[in-house]
Amino acid sequence: MADNSTTTIRATFDTRAAADLAVEHLVQQHGISRPDIFVRSASDRNTAGSAPSGGDASHDQGARRDAPLRGEIEVSADIASSQAAAVQRSLGEAGALNVSSR
Template identity: 70%
Template sequence: MSDNSTTTVRAIFETREAADLAVEHLVQKHGIPRPDIIIQAAHDENTAGSTPSGGDVSSTGDARNDAPLAGEIEVSADIAANQLAAIQRSLGEIGAMRVSGR
């Protein structure tokens, strides 16, 4: 008999770039459907992360000032419970500040 239980995994990232990388890992490495993954501000304010990265940094290294850097970004997804340990490990390896599952 197989276990069909699910759990929610949440990971916190400093940059939108890192959050986007996490989504790609979840989709490509772990087979999580993209529509099942949620990216949102980890706190009440809208944010592009707490550190400039990717498109927020110009080619000269200057950070844009039109994207709010007001806090971390949360990536979450409902996953099969038996995938939790592998996904937590994978998200930690790509730079998640915190990873939780419940």
């Protein structure tokens, strides 16, 4: 009998760029549909991450002040339990600070 159970995997990132990269890994490497992937603040505050990156960083004036850097970003998805180890590795390669599943 095949195991078709699912698990929810969650990963936190310190930049929006890393979270976006993780979403691309989930879609392209693991075939997870974009509507099944959720990106949100890991806390109750609006945030673009906890560190500047990409468009958040200005080369001549330091970090921008109009993008709130108030905490980590969480990426989560429901995946087949059999994918858990491979997805955890991909999230780590994308820069995840923490990865958990339940």
